[in-house]
Structures are given as C-alpha cells and as structure tokens.
Amino acid sequence: MTPAAAGVTARARRTATRLVATLLVGAAGLGGCSSGDDRPVPSPSTPFTERWRPQFHYSPPDGRLADPNGLVFDAGEWHLFHQQDGTWAHAVSPDAVHWTALPTALRHDELGQALSGSAVVDRANTSGLFDGxxxxxxxxxxxxxxxxxxSLAYSSDAGRTWDRYAGNPVLPNDGRKDFRDPKVFWHEPTRRWVMVVSLGDEIGLFSSPDLVDWEELSRFGAGHGLHSAVWECPDLFPLRVDGDPDQVRWVLTVSVGASDATDGSTAQYFVGDFDGTTFVRDPAVPPETVQETDVGQDFYAAQSYEHAPDGRRVWIGWMGNWRYPYSAPTHPWTNAMSVPRDVGLRTVDDEVRLVQAPVPELGSLRGEPTHIGPRAIGPDTVLPFTGSTFELETEIETRGARRVSVRLLESRDADGRLVEAVEVGYDDGQLVMDRTRGGTAGFGVRRSVPYHPRGGVIRLHVLVDESSVEVFVDDGALTGTMVVFPARDGRGMSLAAEGGDPRVRELTYWPLRSIWR
Incomplete structure (x- = not known):
C-alpha cells in the first residue's frame, strides 16, 4: 500500500478519534500541548555570556538539557527537541548551527511525562491526523x-503547536520495565513505518502502516556487544560504505546506561543488514565485539535527523554522562548538545567503521586562520594562541616518541609552570583524553583506547568551546567528547612530548564566532 492510499484509509478511521480528542481536551482544559510553557521565549539577542556557557554548541536558555528528541529537517528548518525534566523543549535553525529557542512542545499530560522519542514528516497523511x-x-x-x-502527538504548523492523539498510547506497556525511546522512520522497500525501541538491554523492532497500529517484527541484541546496563535511545539508518551507492549497510546505534564496567554511561553501534523485518549484524564481526560511537566520556543518546538535505545523515548527542547527569557547575542552564556531525561508513584496517565529522556549516563561524609550519616538539612547547572557543587541525609526526599531546584550556602560574589543562594525544599505543588536570573537582577522568598512528602521523581535528572538547582523529575514524569546567579560566595551548624526535608537520588555528551574538 502506498503512503497516499494508507492515508485515505486511515483518514476516515481517525476523523471520529479527532472529534473525541477535541472533547477530551476541552473537558480537561489541557489544550493539547499547543500553548507550550509559560516561560518567555528568549530573543536572538540574549547575551549567553555566563561562565562556561557554550558559544557554538546548543544549550537551553535555562533548565536541564538531556537527550535530543524528534530530530527532523522540514521546510528548510532543522528541528531540535530535547529532554528537559520529562518535557520536549524545542529549538529551530536554518543551518543546524544558529538556533532559536521556541516554547516547550510537549509538556506532561494525563499520561505522565513525555520522555525521549522521534519525529517524522507524514506528508501523505498515512496517520489520518491531518485535514490539509x-x-x-x-x-x-x-x-x-x-x-x-x-504515544503520539501531531502538528500542522511546522512544530509550533501540538495536539496529543486521543487514543494514546498507541503501543501500550505489556509489563515491561524498560520500554522507551522510540525512533521511527519510513522504510520504502516495505512501504511502512518502522520503529526501533529499547527493551531492557536489547532492541525491539515494530512496524505500522499509519503510525498508530503497530505490530512487533523482531528483536536484536542478545549476545551482541556491551550489556553492562540498560540500552537506550536506539537509532537505525542506512549508509554507503566508502561512498559507494552499491555498498549500503545499516547501522544500529544504542546508548548504554551508567555502570562501573564503563565508569559511567557510553554508547555503541552495530553494522549489518536490515530487510524491513530483521536487523542482522555483520557475521564477520565476533558477537562480543564492542564498537564505541565515541571514545570520550560525554556523548550520549545520539539521534540522527530524518530527511536531512542532500542525502546526508547528520546526528547530535547529549554532551553528558549518567554518572553526573546534572552536576555541572553552571547556571541558569545545565548541559549542552554536541556539534551536529555528518556520519558515514569507511573501511579502516579491513573493518567497516562508523566515522564522524563536524558538519561543514560550522565553517561559517571561522575567523581568520593562523598557520604553523614544521617545528620540533619538546617537553613543553607553548603555542602562540589563546582562546576558549576555537577549531584546531594538526598533523604530528611521532618519530619514535612515547607520548605526544596537545594541551588545551591551560593555565600557568607566575613562573610559567602548568597548573591546569585538558590533554589530547598519543601515549604508548593509546589515544588519550585526559581532564584529570582540567579544572572543577568531581569531573577528573582519563579515557584511553588502543591507537596506532597511520604512517607514524597523528591527525587531529579539535573543537573547543568554553566547557567542552571534541576530537576527531584520522578524519573521524575515532571521535572523543569531553565536558570540562576550567577552574582558572584557562585559555592557553601547548604541545608536550616524551622520547623520540616528534615534530609538527602543520597546524592551523581558527577562532570561532559565537552563534548567540
């Protein structure tokens, strides 16, 4: 059945339901969710100058940000919904970089909180919920x-106002403890909607012709990957391998809740095939293999945009961790999103790997670049830059060094000795992100994963923004994200090395303008 035909069938079926919904809403005085909350919407000129306030990442004007929700591109707008105390906060952007906050989209109702989920464009009205x-x-x-x-809500005015579906929930709880975070997309080969949803520490797949009537298709997860905690915020999408349109694989991503095994929460992905009913992981990968989406400490609940332009797959993650979800020393807001990232699949060392890169739209924020040519790296090589919102690209030849690192957001005492810094680099066969000397107590952590620079050259692309560091290694083959709160307002940068004769091959620095001013 085509989407249009499904819409005709569903439309008649939904008319009576909408009439009932109108009566229920009027009686309850709920107004759907159409009016949002009572907080004033900030103007584009809001200063956003508080200490540690991100200047090119999205953060809410106030309140506690968590999981991205409902990521969809429609009619020239990037919609970013996100969790805020069990509601869907809302912002929009023309370019996925400059954001305008809107009133809360989904508040609490008679069915409780509006937890994480997704959004789709139902242009063919398969749901029968729209008149136009x-x-x-x-x-x-x-x-x-x-x-x-x-449950469902729907909007006829580009997400500005919303109504709850009167027949909620459309997929009831049948006794499950953990049953949440639905990601829905249209699967063209089978001409139906598909949902992936968390079921404890595995994923359930469901299908529907109209977004309302759902049937279970299959499950995935038992015996695969990391099971140290509950699986959350799944996503499932196709990508070309090495850009080849004849080599398309499907990627299933899940976030894994906090546990001692991972020193907090983390996220993982699986590459395989999806036939519209079942996801099967690549049999060449041992089932117990864990493939992390981000090797830092603070990239969780990532979701990808539906209908991103030019066939791109773009996603955003919450820069946080369930070990300290709302402990940031910031006010009046807590937490921020990662930069939006283009994701792809690339063959690396005979393995098909998820790769990520900051979206090119961020280039609109760059100031004038400064280039540094070849130079030796000593135990403490100070760079001629200062800043807390910038972009850095560098290639470093290890040349036998045991350790080589870039030190960011650093402070020094009156004698020039290093007091505080976040370090990113290579340490004896490991990629390291270290914020143990990075500032505010309680956030000290050092993350490392096996890493061997290809041809002896470390290639780093780094984004630093007041209270975060995002690192893309070897064109995104490894990605690491850390939040950090410098106690001394550090803005310096340096290089450090032990052993060998390491050298900078090249280094480019760009200051980045604020998206708020």
Missing part, C-alpha cells in the same frame, strides 16, 4: 503513566 493536503509532523515519544509506553 500537506500532512504534518508526528512526534512519537514515551509516556509514563501505567508504565512506559509509546
């Missing part, structure tokens, strides 16, 4: 009353 010919946006989220279940 252009359909609209449908949000699929987890409601909480009576146990976690999946």
């Amino acid at each position: 010919p252009d359909g609209g946006l449908v949000a699929i989220y987890t409601s909480t009353a009576g146990g976690e279940a999946q």
